[in-house]
Amino acid sequence: MNVHNLDNIFKPKRIALLGISSNPQSVSGRILSNLVTGGFAGVVYPVNPSLEAVMGIQCYPDIKSLPNKPDLAVVCSDTEAVPAYIRQCGEAGILGIIIVTAGFKETGERGRELEQEIQQIRAEFPGMRIMGPNCLGYIAPGSKLNVSFGDGMPKKGNIAFVSQSGALCTSVLDWAIHAKIGFSYVVSVGNMLDVDFGDLIDYLGEDEETKCIILYIESISDARHFMTAARAFARSKPIIAYKAGRFPESAEVAASHTGAMAAADNVYDAAFQRAGIVRIYDIGKIFDVAELIGRKKVPAGQKLAIVTNAGGPGVMATDTLIALNGNLAKLNDKTMDELNQNLPESWSHGNPVDVLGDARPKRYAKAVSIVLEDPEVDAVLVILTPQAMTNPSGTAREISKLAETAKKPILAAWIGGGSMVEGISILSEAGIPAYDTPEQAIGAFITLVDYGRNLKALYETPQDVPVEFTLDRTAFRKKFDGVLKEGNSVLSEATSKFLLESYGIGTTLPQAASTADEAIAVADKLGYPVVLKILSPQITHKTDVGGVMLNLKTANAVKDAFSQIMKNAAERAPEADIEGVTVQPMIDPKNGVELILGIKQDPVFGSVMMIGTGGIYAELFRDRTLELPPLNEKLARRMLKRLNIYPLLKGYRGRPAVDIDKLVEVLIRMSYLAADYPEITELDINPLLAMPNGVIALDARVVVNPLNKRNETYSHLALRPYPEEYIKHVVLPDGTPVTFRPIKPEDENLWLEMLGSCSKETIYQRFRYFFFWNSHEVAVRYCFIDYDREIAIVAETIQDGHKKLIGVGRMVADADHETVEYAILVPEAWQNKKLGSLLTDYCMEISVKWKLRKMVAQTTTDNKRMISVFKKHGFTITPDLHSEMVDVEKELD
Numbered sequence: 001m002n003v004h005n006l007d008n009i010f011k012p013k014r015i016a017l018l019g020i021s022s023n024p025q026s027v028s029g030r031i032l033s034n035l036v037t038g039g040f041a042g043v044v045y046p047v048n049p050s051l052e053a054v055m056g057i058q059c060y061p062d063i064k065s066l067p068n069k070p071d072l073a074v075v076c077s078d079t080e081a082v083p084a085y086i087r088q089c090g091e092a093g094i095l096g097i098i099i100v101t102a103g104f105k106e107t108g109e110r111g112r113e114l115e116q117e118i119q120q121i122r123a124e125f126p127g128m129r130i131m132g133p134n135c136l137g138y139i140a141p142g143s144k145l146n147v148s149f150g151d152g153m154p155k156k157g158n159i160a161f162v163s164q165s166g167a168l169c170t171s172v173l174d175w176a177i178h179a180k181i182g183f184s185y186v187v188s189v190g191n192m193l194d195v196d197f198g199d200l201i202d203y204l205g206e207d208e209e210t211k212c213i214i215l216y217i218e219s220i221s222d223a224r225h226f227m228t229a230a231r232a233f234a235r236s237k238p239i240i241a242y243k244a245g246r247f248p249e250s251a252e253v254a255a256s257h258t259g260a261m262a263a264a265d266n267v268y269d270a271a272f273q274r275a276g277i278v279r280i281y282d283i284g285k286i287f288d289v290a291e292l293i294g295r296k297k298v299p300a301g302q303k304l305a306i307v308t309n310a311g312g313p314g315v316m317a318t319d320t321l322i323a324l325n326g327n328l329a330k331l332n333d334k335t336m337d338e339l340n341q342n343l344p345e346s347w348s349h350g351n352p353v354d355v356l357g358d359a360r361p362k363r364y365a366k367a368v369s370i371v372l373e374d375p376e377v378d379a380v381l382v383i384l385t386p387q388a389m390t391n392p393s394g395t396a397r398e399i400s401k402l403a404e405t406a407k408k409p410i411l412a413a414w415i416g417g418g419s420m421v422e423g424i425s426i427l428s429e430a431g432i433p434a435y436d437t438p439e440q441a442i443g444a445f446i447t448l449v450d451y452g453r454n455l456k457a458l459y460e461t462p463q464d465v466p467v468e469f470t471l472d473r474t475a476f477r478k479k480f481d482g483v484l485k486e487g488n489s490v491l492s493e494a495t496s497k498f499l500l501e502s503y504g505i506g507t508t509l510p511q512a513a514s515t516a517d518e519a520i521a522v523a524d525k526l527g528y529p530v531v532l533k534i535l536s537p538q539i540t541h542k543t544d545v546g547g548v549m550l551n552l553k554t555a556n557a558v559k560d561a562f563s564q565i566m567k568n569a570a571e572r573a574p575e576a577d578i579e580g581v582t583v584q585p586m587i588d589p590k591n592g593v594e595l596i597l598g599i600k601q602d603p604v605f606g607s608v609m610m611i612g613t614g615g616i617y618a619e620l621f622r623d624r625t626l627e628l629p630p631l632n633e634k635l636a637r638r639m640l641k642r643l644n645i646y647p648l649l650k651g652y653r654g655r656p657a658v659d660i661d662k663l664v665e666v667l668i669r670m671s672y673l674a675a676d677y678p679e680i681t682e683l684d685i686n687p688l689l690a691m692p693n694g695v696i697a698l699d700a701r702v703v704v705n706p707l708n709k710r711n712e713t714y715s716h717l718a719l720r721p722y723p724e725e726y727i728k729h730v731v732l733p734d735g736t737p738v739t740f741r742p743i744k745p746e747d748e749n750l751w752l753e754m755l756g757s758c759s760k761e762t763i764y765q766r767f768r769y770f771f772f773w774n775s776h777e778v779a780v781r782y783c784f785i786d787y788d789r790e791i792a793i794v795a796e797t798i799q800d801g802h803k804k805l806i807g808v809g810r811m812v813a814d815a816d817h818e819t820v821e822y823a824i825l826v827p828e829a830w831q832n833k834k835l836g837s838l839l840t841d842y843c844m845e846i847s848v849k850w851k852l853r854k855m856v857a858q859t860t861t862d863n864k865r866m867i868s869v870f871k872k873h874g875f876t877i878t879p880d881l882h883s884e885m886v887d888v889e890k891e892l893d
Contacts, residue, residue: 003203003815008096012071016045018085019077028076030149039144063088072096079103083117090125099132135190136166157182158211160204164218184210198225202815205233215241223605223718228788234276267602270626278451292433292444297409298452299378303329305371306352308383309359314352317438324446335374357387365398379409386416392423400430413438459780462633464746484706496700503673507697510582516562520555522583529553529586532561538576545572592691599674599683605718607674613645614687629671630721636667658690678708678716720787743792748779754805757827765863766825806830809839822857856889
């Protein structure tokens with residue numbers, strides 16, 4: 001499959017080098033040398049009007065004079081000449097281009113202008129893809145293709161390394177060749193004028209040789225594309241990322257606590273976790289982790305057993321394990337008895353299992369096999385040190401035999417020099433990651449544990465939390481537009497809280513008072529005690545200017561507080577426009593736990609949500625966690641569990657637990673707010689008071705930018721929210737009311753119940769093979785979906801007072817969003833009721849709205865009903881002459 005039209009770049013048969021130099025040590029000279037000497041089986045055309053030949057190869061004056069059209073053009077010319085070459089490529093029908101030339105946006109304004117010019121030219125030639133500029137090129141060892149100016153050819157492997165830094169690529173290449181690390185691809189993306197991380201992740205996801213991707217990221221240009229591609233890849237293969245630039249020297253001044261606390265690097269953390277990406281903070285360890293994760297044996301937990309022939313390294317490994325929050329497995333009685341029977345009397349009698357320095361390979365292997373069978377052990381680390389009777393290679397062979405049948409990960413640390421080389425090689429060939437030190441192995445193990453835990457958490461079935469809105473969100477949108485027209489970038493506390501109340505988040509609604517007498521009148525009406533807060537559009541952090549007075553129990557106290565607030569404001573914010581104060585009921589924070597909840601618009605990932613320890617010390621403690629909306633119940637609950645303050649929320653030392661279920665609901669409601677209002681650049685609820693009997697927002701502040709407008713694709717979000725616009729109510733010919741709606745993770749049990757009502761024949765006709773469908777792992781694939789890439793429309797009805805799924809039509813778009821694959825399932829009890837036809841009608845309607853060009857499907861020759869439905873809808877029916885399958889397709893209007 002030619003994903004994103006990238007085959008011209010990565011599978012060329014003819015390559016043109018444009019602007020080549022006669023200097024063999026130049027960038028273009030090195031690329032030509034690598035192509036000629038690396039084993040490329042295709043044709044290379046050097047192009048330069050001033051040269052007759054380069055390295056003995058005929059040189060052509062221009063693209064028009066080439067004997068055949070190249071698949072790929074590599075532009076090596078001066079910067080100013082690049083746009084002209086791009087136009088010539090387009091006119092010649094060359095659609096794959098790599099620009100290795102530097103001197104573009106990384107150098108300043110003129111470079112940015114040149115990139116814009118190239119973009120404009122590219123837009124004139126549909127299907128043209130450009131990698132770079134300012135890139136190294138790429139290497140595909142499996143094809144013996146080195147289209148780069150890097151030295152050497154690494155061996156063929158299953159890891160794809162994609163980097164924004166060309167210099168890092170050359171360093172990694174040098175190291176990998178020495179360490180005999182293999183790659184499927186090494187790609188330098190440069191400035192990502194066109195081809196970006198999302199394109200490459202999609203492309204490599206279709207490559208059977210790529211089992212793991214390593215990314216070196218400096219910035220991301222298209223967050224939505226990156227997230228959808230990464231999530232699709234990470235469901236079956238691991239992605240490991242190193243993000244450079246974690247601590248910028250300067251940052252924009254934020255108007256809210258959320259803005260200050262939700263730093264850019266924390267947002268990348270949240271995005272990586274949501275996509276299932278493993279993040280590494282030490283570039284030197286990235287291949288340690290890749291080697292382990294690439295084996296695809298993920299431990300069930302973090303309990304590690306250590307088998308060693310020396311006490312010291314075992315202690316070192318244990319120290320590192322505990323420091324990284326891992327657990328040393330407690331061996332059960334059966335395991336201890338078997339070890340006692342098979343090891344010398346002086347063994348360590350515990351974990352780490354010290355098999356002693358005179359251990360021969362068989363003893364080592366027996367200890368490891370016993371420990372692997374212990375249900376309390378999730379993985380085993382085997383440590384070997386060179387002692388007088390040690391046989392590193394023989395031990396490696398015996399341990400390798402265990403790996404063939406072991407269901408748990410085995411890691412190895414062969415500590416030493418030359419005597420360990422052969423043993424490490426044997427282990428690696430057997431699929432056992434081998435490390436130079438125990439610390440390296442432990443670090444990789446903990447990363448693997450985090451990876452497994454995160455993937456599991458991402459696809460836990462959430463509870464269906466009913467979030468209903470009393471307001472018409474469309475009508476309320478018009479009211480909010482009126483507020484935006486007032487021109488205030490910071491909404492008043494009253495307006496901010498009204499917005500929250502409208503979305504079902506309880507608040508203490510403030511009432512304005514411009515004088516002390518008005519404040520007293522409001523307080524008398526509300527009842528004491530009350531809170532007074534400064535009312536000024538210029539003052540966002542009220543406490544900082546002495547603008548908050550709490551627990552005012554009498555009219556005199558209100559009068560004195562009003563005077564003090566006015567005095568403080570005049571002294572500390574003399575330029576602010578003071579409109580008076582707001583008065584609201586006093587809620588004692590001692591009755592609950594103060595949190596901060598907020599939204600921030602990140603320049604890369606769009607709207608981001610944050611919750612953390614709140615109150616006046618929010619920025620001091622910096623106990624917070626971030627997540628990308630939209631949220632479901634599990635994601636919201638996971639946010640809370642990550643907080644250091646979470647034990648306090650659950651109840652601590654006699655203190656009652658807060659209403660965590662209500663907190664989860666508030667988080668979900670806030671995620672709706674984030675999706676509906678891209679104009680919100682920052683939102684603070686601080687404090688959000690979580691109590692045993694509810695949750696209430698005591699203070700709120702909203703910062704807006706009216707220029708941020710929502711569109712139908714929710715482009716201000718990195719993830720597409722649940723497509724409510726596709727909910728439709730229909731009635732079957734027999735009068736049964738049915739709701740068509742997109743599937744969601746909460747539907748897992750209903751989906752499994754529907755499959756349980758189907759015959760084996762119906763299951764086979766839908767999935768084209770018999771399989772065990774009744775598991776969470778299978779349901780995850782069909783209920784947890786990326787709404788940018790696929791939609792499953794379920795047919796839901798109410799039967800005996802309970803929701804029931806009675807059919808599902810699934811549409812999966814290809815990576816280029818041109819063709820959609822359609823499949824439908826209707827249980828026998830609901831067949832012959834026109835349900836399949838109605839579902840197909842609606843799915844075709846949605847596909848047209850998706851702007852897809854063609855719908856394709858497959859069924860079996862004996863599925864007469866479905867073939868009839870396809871014929872009725874104008875599909876072309878093509879039986880497969882060599883099987884029982886039938887292919888159908890239809891061009892969409």
